[in-house]
Amino acid sequence: xxxxxxxxxxxxxxxxxxxxxxEGVALALSQREDLEVILCGNAEVVEPFCAxxxxxxxxxxxxxxxxxxxxxxAVRSKKDSSLVVGCRLVKEGKAxxxxxxxxxxxxxxxxxxxxxxxxxxSRPCLATVIPSPVRPVVMCxxxxxxxxxxxxxxxxxQMATVYAEKVVGMENPQAALLNIGEEPEKGSVFAxxxxxxxxxxxxxFAGNAEGGDILAATYDVIVTDGFTGNVCLxxxxxxxxxxxxxxxxVLMSSLVSKLGALAIKGSLKSLMKQISPDTYGGAPxxxxxxxxxxxxxxxxxxxxxxxxxxxxxxxxxxxxxxxxQAVTKSNE
Amino acid sequence: xxxxxxxxxxxxxxxxxxxxxxEGVALALSQREDLEVILCGNAEVVEPFCAxxxxxxxxxxxxxxxxxxxxxxAVRSKKDSSLVVGCRLVKEGKAxxxxxxxxxxxxxxxxxxxxxxxxxxSRPCLATVIPSPVRPVVMCxxxxxxxxxxxxxxxxxQMATVYAEKVVGMENPQAALLNIGEEPEKGSVFAxxxxxxxxxxxxxFAGNAEGGDILAATYDVIVTDGFTGNVCLxxxxxxxxxxxxxxxxVLMSSLVSKLGALAIKGSLKSLMKQISPDTYGGAPxxxxxxxxxxxxxxxxxxxxxxxxxxxxxxxxxxxxxxxxQAVTKSNE
Numbered sequence: 240x241x242x243x244x245x246x247x248x249x250x251x252x253x254x255x256x257x258x259x260x261x262e263g264v265a266l267a268l269s270q271r272e273d274l275e276v277i278l279c280g281n282a283e284v285v286e287p288f289c290a291x292x293x294x295x296x297x298x299x300x301x302x303x304x305x306x307x308x309x310x311x312x313a314v315r316s317k318k319d320s321s322l323v324v325g326c327r328l329v330k331e332g333k334a335x336x337x338x339x340x341x342x343x344x345x346x347x348x349x350x351x352x353x354x355x356x357x358x359x360x361s362r363p364c365l366a367t368v369i370p371s372p373v374r375p376v377v378m379c380x381x382x383x384x385x386x387x388x389x390x391x392x393x394x395x396x397q398m399a400t401v402y403a404e405k406v407v408g409m410e411n412p413q414a415a416l417l418n419i420g421e422e423p424e425k426g427s428v429f430a431x432x433x434x435x436x437x438x439x440x441x442x443x444f445a446g447n448a449e450g451g452d453i454l455a456a457t458y459d460v461i462v463t464d465g466f467t468g469n470v471c472l473x474x475x476x477x478x479x480x481x482x483x484x485x486x487x488x489v490l491m492s493s494l495v496s497k498l499g500a501l502a503i504k505g506s507l508k509s510l511m512k513q514i515s516p517d518t519y520g521g522a523p524x525x526x527x528x529x530x531x532x533x534x535x536x537x538x539x540x541x542x543x544x545x546x547x548x549x550x551x552x553x554x555x556x557x558x559x560x561x562x563x564q565a566v567t568k569s570n571e
Numbered sequence: 572x573x574x575x576x577x578x579x580x581x582x583x584x585x586x587x588x589x590x591x592x593x594e595g596v597a598l599a600l601s602q603r604e605d606l607e608v609i610l611c612g613n614a615e616v617v618e619p620f621c622a623x624x625x626x627x628x629x630x631x632x633x634x635x636x637x638x639x640x641x642x643x644x645a646v647r648s649k650k651d652s653s654l655v656v657g658c659r660l661v662k663e664g665k666a667x668x669x670x671x672x673x674x675x676x677x678x679x680x681x682x683x684x685x686x687x688x689x690x691x692x693s694r695p696c697l698a699t700v701i702p703s704p705v706r707p708v709v710m711c712x713x714x715x716x717x718x719x720x721x722x723x724x725x726x727x728x729q730m731a732t733v734y735a736e737k738v739v740g741m742e743n744p745q746a747a748l749l750n751i752g753e754e755p756e757k758g759s760v761f762a763x764x765x766x767x768x769x770x771x772x773x774x775x776f777a778g779n780a781e782g783g784d785i786l787a788a789t790y791d792v793i794v795t796d797g798f799t800g801n802v803c804l805x806x807x808x809x810x811x812x813x814x815x816x817x818x819x820x821v822l823m824s825s826l827v828s829k830l831g832a833l834a835i836k837g838s839l840k841s842l843m844k845q846i847s848p849d850t851y852g853g854a855p856x857x858x859x860x861x862x863x864x865x866x867x868x869x870x871x872x873x874x875x876x877x878x879x880x881x882x883x884x885x886x887x888x889x890x891x892x893x894x895x896q897a898v899t900k901s902n903e
Contacts, residue, residue, distance in 0.1 A: 372817040385759040427717040451809025477783025485704040489838040499834025506821040
């Protein structure tokens with residue numbers, strides 16, 4: 240049997256921690272036999288669980304980083320927090336990857352500060368799989384770098400391409416630049432410069448994408464700066480939420496439509512499932528040594544399970560090494 | 572009776588011009604008795620229509636700016652185009668406002684170059700009414716300025732506030748900055764600086780908004796740079812489009828859901844109408860002398876009608892003068 244894949248998990252991270260985290264970890268362990276989990280958290284949380292689960296090991300920690308804390312300050316001061324210790328386990332080679340549904344900012348800070356950047360990577364970027372009903376789309380940066388230089392986007396595209404191919408399973412993924420027009424000369428000075436560099440340095444550059452192309456899945460990989468990407472991601476989530484909420488209201492507005500609603504309930508549920516972020520369970524911070532998957536704060540057990548499994552797949556696929564090779568080759 | 576409101580209309584602008592433009596103008600004339608239209612376009616288009624409509628006057632032009640032309644170059648070279656002549660009529664005081672569903676870029680260029688900026692306005696901005704199912708939301712800049720300085724956003728907020736109050740009819744509209752977190756220190760260096768300036772200089776500043784707040788209508792007015800705004804607007808439109816397309820597909824996937832779909836057809840139509848951009852019919856370029864409303868290239872007759880009427884309302888409300896006063900006061 241192959242060597243086990245060891246994923247450290249933040250038992251204390253997330254709005255519904257630790258219960259949904261433990262439930263999600265149990266699910267993940269049942270789905271992948273070569274998975275081992277190091278559960279980081281308070282003794283009374285992790286010890287009883289690990290006593291009952293063969294491939295779960297307890298790493299007792301004494302601090303917890305709250306959602307509202309200043310990310311970098313919290314990571315620096317709370318050295319025995321579940322989040323920081325989880326990253327340190329990866330740094331020390333005791334785990335291959337780390338999953339947390341805790342503060343995204345603290346995860347990004349700990350990933351960069353504790354796990355460390357891959358040599359040659361200017362800035363790690365947060366990628367996510369947009370759950371389009373058409374097919375999955377990898378988008379980055381969705382929030383790690385609010386301020387970017389155009390050249391960062393070349394690396395973001397390279398790293399997201401590796402993730403799209405090796406973890407999401409796309410064949411020859413093409414990467415597009417998010418912009419405000421199709422032509423190369425469109426957009427801000429930043430976008431024009433990024434377009435030029437991406438066209439020069441990427442083999443799989445597909446040109447400019449626009450906002451309407453994201454959920455329509457016109458491109459495999461969509462690259463942008465962390466400010467625009469974060470605004471866009473939240474706009475997509477918010478638009479879906481508002482539309483479904485309104486749809487429910489109009490469906491409840493008359494007897495006929497209520498009856499209709501009953502008949503389409505199954506179809507609606509299947510659509511909701513298609514566009515649920517829980518399916519992918521987490522956003523990878525690409526460009527750090529090892530694998531770091533950041534879950535939604537509101538993750539349920541399924542999302543935690545899928546986040547842990549995606550983290551394990553990222554390890555198994557050797558994403559970190561492949562990114563290292565791609566970046567080294569490109570920098571030569 | 573009060574003086575007529577005179578709106579110049581680009582008969583040649585839009586994917587479905589001139590037919591839907593003429594139809595839309597006829598509708599608008601029938602809905603507002605003090606409205607007069609100067610129809611700019613080829614003789615064979617505008618003359619027969621104006622012969623049949625009492626309050627429509629023909630302004631024969633000989634050139635047309637196509638959708639794909641370079642905006643500023645086209646505006647400079649095609650001085651007898653329907654789009655440039657329409658703007659010139661406003662500049663010369665022969666019309667109070669101008670509506671076009673032609674090239675947005677050319678409209679922005681002609682608005683700024685031909686109609687001219689209001690004194691004290693650094694950059695005119697393109698605003699739009701986001702057709703949220705909750706209530707309308709005014710958003711700007713949605714594409715006039717891909718590159719902005721933080722101080723521009725203070726004026727964008729002032730101008731959009733006037734429009735929200737006087738044309739959309741909001742009471743004491745509050746303006747928020749689109750950002751990637753609630754706290755003032757969140758976001759890019761640009762967003763942090765814009766937040767600081769807006770907090771200092773605006774009486775109606777509501778703090779940071781996030782992408783999810785737009786369609787949810789958490790704020791009355793949402794302000795951002797023209798790059799982020801344009802990406803966001805297209806993301807909202809694209810997300811709605813993809814979701815409704817997928818919903819239709821899942822509804823057609825079984826007999827039961829097909830029957831359900833029949834029952835909810837009316838409800839769905841009413842929701843689609845609520846979120847249709849045709850209801851507002853155009854995006855105002857705020858900060859130019861006079862009123863300029865830019866319609867979607869795909870405008871239908873209803874959208875053209877509403878665009879022309881909104882342009883007339885913008886004139887009647889004296890938006891240009893109120894913006895001038897607000898900007899002068901703020902610059903003192």
